[in-house]
């Protein structure tokens with residue numbers, strides 16, 4: 001599995017310049033040791049945590065899929081699932097009318113099927129991202145209450161997991 005550490009740009013830059021040993025100690029401390037001693041086994045990479053949505057999911061004989069069409073912060077594990085959904089939609093359209101592959105009508109249908117879904121994920125995940133970044137005691141309390149509710153209320157937890165898998 002990969003671990004994503006979200007922080008301010010200055011903190012990320014500082015961590016990237018640390019030695020591997022110091023970084024290993026920092027991630028173990030920050031994760032409160034819940035996974036034991038952590039050690040980096042690949043290169044450290046840094047990504048801006050942003051949301052982006054293309055106005056159009058197609059151009060002439062071209063369909064935009066995955067991050068060419070939408071970018072969401074890695075909260076709720078939506079990016080890849082959303083991308084696989086794009087491919088599935090294109091495959092369904094291609095199977096339904098093989099002679100129309102790449103034609104404007106097919107590409108418009110793809111756009112109409114996928115953009116609203118991507119837009120709702122961009123809005124939802126963007127709100128979660130802002131909630132996770134909000135500072136101050138009230139925001140911290142609201143976050144703790146929300147996480148506690150997800151932990152305690154099984155139907156709510158299941159529903160969120162299904163959302164994360166893209167089932168709902």
Ligand SMILES: Cc1cc2nc3c(=O)[nH]c(=O)nc-3n(C[C@H](O)[C@H](O)[C@H](O)COP(=O)(O)OP(=O)(O)OC[C@H]3O[C@@H](n4cnc5c(N)ncnc54)[C@H](O)[C@@H]3O)c2cc1C
Pocket residue numbers: 004047065066067068074076077078079080081082083
């Ligand atoms: C830190 C992080 C954590 C994430 N965690 C999750 C998660 O837990 N669950 C989830 O569902 N999604 C997650 N995502 C999102 C997921 O990784 C993306 O949605 C998915 O990889 C998008 O697929 P893609 O093919 O569009 O882009 P990519 O997977 O980025 O593939 C693009 C490829 O194109 C190559 N490339 C770029 N430019 C060129 C060029 N000029 N010529 C040739 N090749 C080129 C790149 O090297 C790359 O291999 C995460 C993303 C990030 C950044």
